[in-house]
Amino acid sequence: MQTGSRGMGGTVEICLLGAVFALADDAVVDLGPARQRCVLAALAVDANQVVSVDRLIQRVWGERPPLRARQTLVTYVSKLRQALLPGTATIVRRSGGYVLTVTPSAVDLQRFHDLRARALAEVDQQAAVCLREALGLWRGDALTGLDGEWAEAERARLHRERLDAESDLADVVLRLGHGEDLVADLAARAAEHPLDERVAAQHLLALHRAGRTADALAGYRGIRERLVAELGTEPGPPLQDLHRQILAADPALSGGPAGTVVRPVAVPRQLPAPPVPFVGRREELDRLDVALRDAPDTAMTISVIAGAGGMGKTWLALNWAHRHAGRFPDGQLFVDLRGFSPDREPMDPSVAVRGFLDALGVEPGRMPADPHAQAGLFRSLLAGTRILLLLDNAADADQIIPLLPGSPGCTVIVTSRNQLPALLIGHGAHHERLDVLSDDQARAVLADRLGADRIAAEAAATDELIELCGGFPLALSVISAHARTRPGLALGALAAELRDWDLGVLDDGDPGASLPAVLSWSYRALTPRQATVFSLLGIAPGSDIGPAAAASLAGLSPEQTRTVIRDLERASLISQDSRGRVRMHDLVRRYAADTAARLPADVRDSALRRVVHFYLHTAHAGDRVLDPHRPPIRLDPPGSATTPQPLPDTGAAFSWFDAEHANLLAAQRTAAGHGWHVAVWQLAWALTTFQNRRGHGRDQLTATQAGLTAGQHLGTPTVRTLTHRLVGMAYATDGRFDEAIGHLNQALDLAEGHEDHLNQARNHRALAWTWRRMGDNQKALDHATRALQVHRFLDNPVEEALSRCLTAWYTALAGDHERAAEHCDVGLAQCRRCGIREGEAAILDTMGYLGLQTGRHEQAIRAYEAAIALYRDIGDVCHLADALDQVGHPHALLGHNGRAREVWREALELYREQGRDADAERVQRLIDALEGTSDRHPVMGRSLATAEGS
Template sequence: MVMVVQVGLLGEVTVHVDGQAVELGPARQRCVLAALAVDAPRLVPVDSLVERVWGARTPRRGRETLHSYISRLRQALSGVGALEVVSRSGGYALLSAQPGQVVDLHQFHELRGRARADDAQAAALLTEALALWRGEALTGLTGDWVETERERLRRERWNTECDLTDRLLDSTGDEDLVARLSARVTAQPLDERVAGQYLLALHRAGQSADALAYYQRLRQRLVRELGTDPGAPLQELHQRILTADPALAAAPATAPSVPSVVPRQLPAPPTPFVGRGEELDRLDAILRQAGEATLAIGALSGAGGFGKTWLALHWAHRHAGEFPDGQLFVDLRGFSPDEQPMPPAVAVRGFLDALGVDASRLPADTHAQAALFRSLVADKRMLVILDNAADADQAGPLLPGGAECAVIVTSRNQLTGLITGHGARNVRLDVLTADEAHAVLARRLGSARLDADPAVTDEVIAQCAGFPLALSLVAGHAHTRPDLPLAAIAAELRELDLGMLDDDTAGLSAVLSWSYRALKPGQATVFSLLGVAPGPDIGLSAAAALTGLSPHETRKAVLALEQASLVKQDSRGRLRMHDLIRRYAADTAKGLPGGALDAALRRLADFYLHTAYAGERLIGPHRPAIQLSDPEPGVRPQDLPDAESAFAWFDTEHPNLLAAQHAAMQHGRHQTVWQLAWTLSTFHARRGHSHDEVMVWQAGLAAGERLDSPAVHTLTRRLLGGALAGVGRFDEAIESVHQALALAELHHDHVNQVRSHRTLAWAWGRSGDDRKALEHATRALDLHRELQDPIEETYALCIVACYAAQLGEHDRAYEDCRLALDRCREHNLREGEASVLDTLGYLDHRTGHHRRAIRNYRESLARYRELGDMFVVAENLEKLGHPHAALGEDDDARTVWRAALSLYEDQRRDAEAERLRQRIDALGK
């Protein structure tokens, strides 16, 4: 019988096992459980737990008391086999065999994510999500963190209820919707989203007169209590009801179009490949499960150097044709010597990119991203290779959502969680047999060379101990020295100390040591330095900076290492090492002359920093610059001729840039840490890496606080706030930027004051409060004028005009737009000019000047096309259709809307595309 475990957070904090409550002890102890469960199965640092449980009222022995609570929790959960609190470096984590099915909050997030990706089932999924709530979240607990978390979850619940209402409004089967919305607008009389839903529900129920009357009452109340008219979306809806817009008719929800991209991510097949017949047969048997009731999962386990990836890739290429919807591959770096295992959320994001999901479609919540991935592949026949998984917890969130797929997971650990929780079939690898090892060498060196002295061949094979990796190294060495007798190789191996690594890898250790000794001194130094380079791979230009050699000398050294099978170079020139080889190389780096290792890492950090800075200036040329120190001698940043090449470089190097920032943080290079974060911001914004932006600025703030520079401290806190707003953490974001503003005011830093107000304007605008956004944008504009910075003043003016237009302050918006347009043209600010023309088009359309709106929209389109911003071009084309339609020019409206629709479909912006299809259909033929 399967044990059913449930951790409840959406109500009273509880643990139930098969319907029976587990006694959890006092409120503080339940607060510890809640603080762990919210982030389960991720690690929560001890300091964070203390802060969550006690806040500013932490007792003197808070950490000791926390450990006591943890001990009691473990005792309370000791009878719950599927749930445990584990201790890891610096903190604790709540683990379960199926974390997504245990904590109701995670179930809630997953259901919401699936609803975003599946229009057809969205209403049912959101209804199921809301049914998980049993009252106020975290009932029975108190404290600052609890109150903040409770309010955040309350807003999530409210937004989910609104999302469900939107879905129900698209159908015609809910007769009680008007009544429910009537109660909701009574409870939240100033919530314009709910008001809009109520208006639309009344209109679709044939009560348009009541809808118009309610709008007038709401408008009068907003003017009376807040001194403002309804926002632009509500005004537009009111206008459309007045004109009986046929596009407001209900339409049944349709499933989103799934991206048509077919990913082909398998690395090149390994050669030569021999043996492993029994293991291949077992993988074939697992494949036959695909399409049956359960997902087919093969778990390849075995020690490092046993050839797990070798086998997985060989099998995958042999069967690639049986997966017409594509193959996904990710190295999870579970055993990398200098990096933490890749977080599952990062791997999910990589899969979504490979599937062609546009950054604008990505939900901010990582659980929702995982749900979107599962939904996209649910009905597809795809192969997923999860290489080097640290454990089942890392691999679990990456499993597809349907039975048509097949998954191969490789790991040095026994993946018990996948076997027991997901029905994976274990395939355990051992060393190669003597016959298989002989065949490997014969394929590389030829049978004649081996048959010349069978006894010596047997000795070499014995020295390699059946490790495919060791055999590859010996074969590579012998292949590059065809005149060297195997007897000489056997003699060299015989002289080595076999105890450098663990006993079970002594044969591999011997071969690694022998391969290293065979290198020339310069090659050996390059080998050692490549072992300590941060990131999963490295390019030749970066390797030249790391080694301090010229590009030509670096290529020669890399070629020698490649011929010795110590490094692999792919078709793009990227260099990788097997993690065991890399660990050995890093170990040899400890013997480099004094200061050489530190100097090499400084050169590499400077290469990444200065190249990233140059790339940033290409993709964000009008962003206020920062000042870098000169790079280390011998560092030649990579040449990036244009914005396109800069984006390509960032795409390739992104994991290495994140790793370089982490390495700089570990070595106390605080200036490099925050400056690397700065260079990544525009790239992160354009590519939608919002969670990475938060991560780099969290590190940036920690570094900034260690520097004696109030300006840097202020900048890092401000930009962290902007990053937090980008992932919807608005309370934290606004608090962080307010702290930056306070610091700027304290130190009379006028530049950071004005930028803080602009960031606050953006954060409030993102959160939906255009009024506060306009207040801060106006304050920023006033400060820019005091600073007499015409460029920044012009951009601030563009922002003010946009928010004034959104709020219906037409006269003010017109005045600001005209002034901003003149300034943009004076200073050749093409992006600003395009933005102002767009706002003018919106204003003209809203005020009935449709012909003028068409002219402004077309000018804006021309500017955005010159800038290559086709994302905004699609939106402008859609806007352009409205004034055409208002003038009765249906053919023109249809033409530009079809052009916008084509772009939306190319950009895989499904919601926008569907909205536009309905408008085109409403025009008729």
């Protein structure tokens, strides 16, 4: 290598990607025979981490080491210490093994991994620079000059990582608009890896960009034939979609900054921060590595990490996931399934799927309403990708199975307190059982965190602390945190405190039984403010809490809250992610909730009331940002210690709602449990717009049902009217129309009985929308017309414009085209005057329909295209699909068959993504009816009707 890390006395570099040697003062160091160099390589691949003696021996000599292997290993290590430059790299003896201590950048393999990880987080231009630098570190095959089973296996693994990095770079360069300049390299790679669909897709796209579309199509036929012949399978959805785009000459394939990327979804990076430091569990990590390495190419890898609560399952899984993140260039997904949460039910798998779809970049309007369709879309998006799924804290296999992808390139890591035999038997999962740490491992943890000298100086006290912790990783973390923050206190004194407080391990055999004792000790060491905040965090609604909400919960300023949170984190009682969100281990949270029971009732209630009001007022402000035309509700002012979070724009509002949705539902449950009925129904109202746009139908039904119950307690007519309407609309969205009509009629009766004209009109509009969904256009028109009449009487321009949009559409559906056109003219002007873009798009859509029905096809096309442009601009892809579907008809009737195929193909794609199978099948028949036709050959209306199945 040409460069290295400058140490105290010179330059040292450990080079694995082509050789095994070191540079010192720019000269090659003689590292001795191959097995001695193999010792360096075996340590360098895990630089700065302990490698056990047994593991080193296995790596150097394989399964049949010589009789004096341990003595020979000591000799090799001694000679390597002499060869390496002092002050820059050294080999240190640690409990159970050795560690190569070196600056991470001095190991070329570490730099390769770091550069790949950086590329994932950079924009394409910088990502390309990182990947080229990473690949530039290679000077041939890895570990050149070494033999043996371990060296061969490691060489093969690193070769695969190199190929993955080359594919990553090709994806980035293609996204930047290149094509012709990549053809030769990609042709060679495709020939070398003829069944790799990712490489094939890159090659086909490069050929198409180079003007060689015929060669690209021939290439697709070739790989399809090979896949069918050799594997008995068709190409995956990504490759098939690319083929269709090439056939259609999709302009999005032209590339450039605005072009469509090879992967049509976002690249999620959801892994929480890695645990630092991480000590021990070396053998478990190695077994996870083996499970990944030995998995067949035709199957995905599933590993289950099982063990008692607080045994370090998530700690282990995250460490492994971050170490291997570079092997999953299409992203990493993470979800806490709350299988053993002290205050919440386990997460429904459909909720987890929905969160994954959001992370994969699926727009709300493209989200299918049916959970089964969402699961199907999730599996389709993962087909052909290499994504890591970390499914944390699972209750049982039923939670996991719906989340399993079908792609063999994906890897799934599951953590659970149960062994999940259904995954082991039915899905071939690898099982990793975590038990308590051995005394040697526990001692290594304490030595790493407190320093070897401090541990060695008080060996007896260390032994007693280890015994008190019982090998429990979380207990060790808490004790070491106390010892670090009190460096002047002898370990013997810490052990004496434990003895004096009589906090010994219980006798029931539970490995976690010592944790309450250790936490009790930790809790007693907190200041009064720290102890109060810790207790309140234990009863806060939701599984985590953001910084702003935590400040309101604590009743402190943001600065004071940050200080307390930092102190609690130093005590290992909580953890924070990169956004400052606070989490507690389930067992710690249960203990914190127990301590909260000792607080005065008014302290607990005041804290919960503050945080509920924080969520309510911030959600209300967010709703106003998302839908400024929605008539607001009036909230009581928040208390002086409650500070809502500012949400300046729609991006900030959606980000906050996405992060806090589960906590908002939990806050509503907390309010209901305390009888705070006003907050309950107001939270249901404040969540409506977000839940509608994100498609959280089931959660919306739950929230509005709670709001209705709260409204009944209050007895206020306006609140009862509103909550009946909210729950009725939620039932309609869920397809439960009988319940929907019943609640909406009750809302209407209440409004009429109290002469509440405004809510009468809104209820008529809700009934109109629901009857239309039920297929009764006449009833829909009757209610829409009555809503319009009332809003005109009230002289409310915005509400009148919204009602006129519905009236125009339902009038058109009823066949009164002239009257519908009049409504459209007036409604279009009203919507534009009031700035209601959704209404403007709806009116234009109706005008397109009228043009189509009256034979004015050019006029229909102009109206539909204007509506389509607006739908695209506001992100309403649900109505976009319908408009694309409709505009194809006048195009086909005018003989614009190419354009008709184009819009219908896009509509078909959208319908499939939204799970609208009947619409997709109908549009597919329309496309099939155009097969063999060319432009200027109109398709008669009867042919279209036949194709639609009418």
